Amino acid sequence: MGQTNQTVLEDFKPSSLNQPCQQFPQVNSQRYARFRIVAPQAQNVHVTLGLGGRGGTTLIKGEDGVWTGTTEGPLDEGFHYYHLTIDGGTFNDPGTLNFYGSTRWESGIEIPAHDADFYTLKDVPHGRIQGVLFPSRLTNAVIARPAYVYTPPNYDKDTKKRYPVLYLQHGWGENEYAWWNQGGANLIMDNLIAEGKAKPFIIVMTYGLTNEGRRPGSRPPGGTNSIAANPTNGPARGPGGRGSLPPGFGNNAAFETVLVNELIPYIDANFRTLADQPHRAMAGLSMGGAETHSITLKHLDLFSHIGLFSGGVITTNDVNNTPDFRKKVKVVFASCGSRENPGNLNANHDALESIGIRNTAYVSQDTAHEFLTWRRSLREFAPLLFVK
Amino acid sequence: MGQTNQTVLEDFKPSSLNQPCQQFPQVNSQRYARFRIVAPQAQNVHVTLGLGGRGGTTLIKGEDGVWTGTTEGPLDEGFHYYHLTIDGGTFNDPGTLNFYGSTRWESGIEIPAHDADFYTLKDVPHGRIQGVLFPSRLTNAVIARPAYVYTPPNYDKDTKKRYPVLYLQHGWGENEYAWWNQGGANLIMDNLIAEGKAKPFIIVMTYGLTNEGRRPGSRPPGGTNSIAANPTNGPARGPGGRGSLPPGFGNNAAFETVLVNELIPYIDANFRTLADQPHRAMAGLSMGGAETHSITLKHLDLFSHIGLFSGGVITTNDVNNTPDFRKKVKVVFASCGSRENPGNLNANHDALESIGIRNTAYVSQDTAHEFLTWRRSLREFAPLLFVK
Numbered sequence: 001m002g003q004t005n006q007t008v009l010e011d012f013k014p015s016s017l018n019q020p021c022q023q024f025p026q027v028n029s030q031r032y033a034r035f036r037i038v039a040p041q042a043q044n045v046h047v048t049l050g051l052g053g054r055g056g057t058t059l060i061k062g063e064d065g066v067w068t069g070t071t072e073g074p075l076d077e078g079f080h081y082y083h084l085t086i087d088g089g090t091f092n093d094p095g096t097l098n099f100y101g102s103t104r105w106e107s108g109i110e111i112p113a114h115d116a117d118f119y120t121l122k123d124v125p126h127g128r129i130q131g132v133l134f135p136s137r138l139t140n141a142v143i144a145r146p147a148y149v150y151t152p153p154n155y156d157k158d159t160k161k162r163y164p165v166l167y168l169q170h171g172w173g174e175n176e177y178a179w180w181n182q183g184g185a186n187l188i189m190d191n192l193i194a195e196g197k198a199k200p201f202i203i204v205m206t207y208g209l210t211n212e213g214r215r216p217g218s219r220p221p222g223g224t225n226s227i228a229a230n231p232t233n234g235p236a237r238g239p240g241g242r243g244s245l246p247p248g249f250g251n252n253a254a255f256e257t258v259l260v261n262e263l264i265p266y267i268d269a270n271f272r273t274l275a276d277q278p279h280r281a282m283a284g285l286s287m288g289g290a291e292t293h294s295i296t297l298k299h300l301d302l303f304s305h306i307g308l309f310s311g312g313v314i315t316t317n318d319v320n321n322t323p324d325f326r327k328k329v330k331v332v333f334a335s336c337g338s339r340e341n342p343g344n345l346n347a348n349h350d351a352l353e354s355i356g357i358r359n360t361a362y363v364s365q366d367t368a369h370e371f372l373t374w375r376r377s378l379r380e381f382a383p384l385l386f387v388k
Numbered sequence: 389m390g391q392t393n394q395t396v397l398e399d400f401k402p403s404s405l406n407q408p409c410q411q412f413p414q415v416n417s418q419r420y421a422r423f424r425i426v427a428p429q430a431q432n433v434h435v436t437l438g439l440g441g442r443g444g445t446t447l448i449k450g451e452d453g454v455w456t457g458t459t460e461g462p463l464d465e466g467f468h469y470y471h472l473t474i475d476g477g478t479f480n481d482p483g484t485l486n487f488y489g490s491t492r493w494e495s496g497i498e499i500p501a502h503d504a505d506f507y508t509l510k511d512v513p514h515g516r517i518q519g520v521l522f523p524s525r526l527t528n529a530v531i532a533r534p535a536y537v538y539t540p541p542n543y544d545k546d547t548k549k550r551y552p553v554l555y556l557q558h559g560w561g562e563n564e565y566a567w568w569n570q571g572g573a574n575l576i577m578d579n580l581i582a583e584g585k586a587k588p589f590i591i592v593m594t595y596g597l598t599n600e601g602r603r604p605g606s607r608p609p610g611g612t613n614s615i616a617a618n619p620t621n622g623p624a625r626g627p628g629g630r631g632s633l634p635p636g637f638g639n640n641a642a643f644e645t646v647l648v649n650e651l652i653p654y655i656d657a658n659f660r661t662l663a664d665q666p667h668r669a670m671a672g673l674s675m676g677g678a679e680t681h682s683i684t685l686k687h688l689d690l691f692s693h694i695g696l697f698s699g700g701v702i703t704t705n706d707v708n709n710t711p712d713f714r715k716k717v718k719v720v721f722a723s724c725g726s727r728e729n730p731g732n733l734n735a736n737h738d739a740l741e742s743i744g745i746r747n748t749a750y751v752s753q754d755t756a757h758e759f760l761t762w763r764r765s766l767r768e769f770a771p772l773l774f775v776k
C-alpha cells in the first residue's frame with residue numbers, strides 16, 4: 001500500500017464509476033478515497049475499503065447528519081469492489097455503480113492508474129459487445145444461457161472474413177458482465193487492434209456457473225477468490241485435493257459441459273469463427289483460471305492457447321501428464337499481481353523453460369488479486385494469440 | 389389497487405428479479421410483496437413500495453434484529469422500481485437486482501402478470517442485443533456514446549437481407565438499458581417473430597440525454613415521469629409551455645442532434661438497414677414519447693411510424709400543422725395504462741379518426757405509469773410496423 005502519515009492533499013474528484021451526477025465517493029491524486037453517506041439516524045457506517053481497522057474505513061457523523069471518512073492511506077491503482085455496513089446490515093454506496101462480485105452486486109470505485117491509457121475509450125474503431133442467448137439444456141432446467149461476445153471492429157463489414165476465438169472467464173462470485181464492465185476487455189482490444197499490437201479475434205464471455213446451486217448465504221471458506229489467491233495452488237482437481245473446490249464453490253463439471261457441448265458449437269454456428277483447435281484459446285482470472293486449466297488440458301483437441309490470470313499455472317507435471325501437450329499447445333501464459341505470489345509464478349516459468357516449454361509469466365506491478373492485474377494480463381496475453 | 393383487508397396467503401416466493409440465491413423480497417399469489425432487511429442497529433427501515441403511509445411499507449424489527457414487512461395490499465402486476473429509506477438515507481434492497489430509473493440505479497421487483505407469456509424466455513430463435521459505441525462529438529465533450537441494438541433472429545445468417553429500424557426510447561431518469569432489462573424488448577420481439585405476428589426489424593436503444601447536465605440531486609417538479617403522466621399533456625415545446633420540460637429535465641435539442649446527425653447515420657452505415665423513411669420508426673415511453681413526438685414531426689423525411697407509450701398523443705393540431713403528415717406517416721400509435729388517463733387517450737383517438745387519420749389507441753388494463761404498460765404497448769405496436 002504505502003505510507004499512511006502523509007499530508008492528505010485536498011484535490012479529491014468524483015470516481016469515474018460514480019452514478020450520474022453523484023459527487024461521492026471521491027479519489028485524490030495520492031490515491032486516497034473519501035466517502036460520504038447520508039443516513040442521519042444511523043448508529044454506525046463502515047466502508048469495507050481502506051486501511052483502517054479490520055480492513056476498512058469507519059465513517060464519522062458530522063453535525064449535518066452526514067457520514068464522511070477518508071481512507072487512512074493510498075489504495076492500489078485500479079478497480080476495487082466494496083460495500084457499506086450500516087447498523088449491522090450490508091448495503092451498497094448509493095453514489096456508485098454496481099458490479100457483480102462475491103455473488104452480489106457490489107459497489108465499485110476506480111483509482112486512476114498511471115497506465116490507464118490502454119483501457120481508455122479512444123477515437124479508434126470500436127468492436128461490439130453482442131449479447132446472445134444460447135440454447136443450454138444439458139446441465140439444468142434452463143432453456144438458454146446468456147453470453148456476451150466481443151466482435152472486433154469491422155466484423156460486420158467484410159462478411160467473408162473468419163476470426164479466431166478466445167473464451168474468457170471471470171472469477172469466483174462474478175459473472176458474464178465482469179470482463180467488459182470491470183475489465184474493459186472491449187476497450188483493451190479496440191486499442192490493441194488499432195495500434196496493430198494484436199490480431200483481431202472474437203472474445204466469448206459467459207457465466208462460469210460458480211454460484212449455481214449454492215445455498216443462499218453460504219460462502220466458500222476463506223472469502224472471495226480465495227482458491228486462486230496463491231497462484232501455485234493449481235487448479236481444482238476434485239474433492240479434498242490441493243486447490244480443490246470447497247463445497248458449494250462451483251460446478252466445474254457442469255461448466256465444462258456447457259462450454260464444450262453447448263457454447264462452442266453455438267458460437268461456431270452463429271459467428272464467423274475459424275472453428276478449429278489452432279484458432280481457439282481459453283483464459284480466465286482466478287477461479288476462471290482454474291476452469292481454464294482443467295478444461296483446456298482435458299480438451300487439447302479444442303484449445304491451443306492457454307491463459308491463467310491469478311489463477312494457477314501450468315506445471316511441468318501438467319506437461320508431462322498431458323498427452324500431446326508439446327504438439328498441441330501454442331501459448332502458455334500465466335500472470336499475477338506483484339502483491340500475490342510472483343516468486344512462485346516466476347519459478348514455475350523457469351521450470352517450464354527448463355523442460356523446453358516456452359511460456360510467459362507476467363507480473364503486474366503494485367497490484368493484488370484485483371482487476372487492474374487482469375486488465376494488464378489481457379493486454380499482455382492478447383498480442384501472443386494466433387500469431388503462429 | 390384492490391382490497392386491503394383480505395387474508396394474506398402464505399404462499400410467498402422470491403421475486404424473479406432477486407439476486408442469485410437471495411430469498412427476499414418475495415411475492416405471493418395475491419400480489420402482496422414481503423421484504424426482509426438485515427440491519428440490527430437501525431432505527432427505522434422503510435420501503436417506498438406499497439400502500440402504507442406516504443405510499444410505502446414500514447418494516448418492523450423482530451427479536452432477531454431483522455426488519456420485515458408486507459405490503460398492506462396487492463401491487464399491480466409487472467415491474468416496479470423501489471428503494472429503501474434506512475435511518476434517513478436512501479439505499480437499495482441488497483436482495484434484488486438494480487435497474488436505472490429516477491436517475492439512479494434502483495431496486496426492482498416483478499409481480500407475476502397473468503399475461504407474462506408474451507415476454508417470457510422461450511425455446512424460440514433469439515435475436516441479439518448488440519452493444520455499440522457510436523461516434524458522438526456534436527453535443528458534448530465525448531468521443532462516443534453507447535447504444536444497444538436488437539438484431540432479430542438469423543440477422544447474421546442471411547447477410548444479404550436488410551431490415552427496417554425502430555428507434556425506441558426510455559423514460560425520464562432511465563437509460564439505454566431500460567428497454568431490454570426492465571422492458572424485455574428482445575424477448576417480446578423474439579416471441580412475436582416466432583409466432584409470425586411481427587415482421588423482423590432492428591431496434592436501436594440509446595440514452596435520451598435526459599439527465600445530462602443536470603445538477604446533482606435536482607429533481608423535476610412532480611417527481612419521476614411527471615411530464616407524461618397525463619397523456620394529453622403533449623410533448624415538450626419549450627420553456628413555459630404546456631407539457632414543457634421543467635428546468636434541468638433534459639436536453640431535447642441535444643438528443644435530436646445525437647439521434648438525427650450521429651446515431652441514424654451510424655446505424656445505417658454499420659447495420660444492414662433499409663435506410664429510408666418508409667422503413668424507419670420511432671417510439672418511446674413517457675419522456676421518450678415526448679422526444680418521439682417532437683423529433684418525428686420535425687423529421688418526417690426520416691420517420692414514417694410513430695409510437696407514444698404513456699408519452700402524449702398526436703393531436704389533430706399536430707396533423708394540421710405538420711406539412712405532408714397525411715402523406716408521410718403510416719402508423720400513429722398511442723397508449724397508456726388504465727390507471728393513467730385513458731379517457732383522454734380514447735377521445736384523441738376518435739378526434740384523429742374524425743379527420744381521417746387512422747390510428748391506434750391502446751389501453752393496458754390494470755396498470756399505471758410502469759413497465760407492464762410499456763411491454764404490452766410494444767407487443768401491440770410491433771405488429772403494426774412495416775406491413776404496408
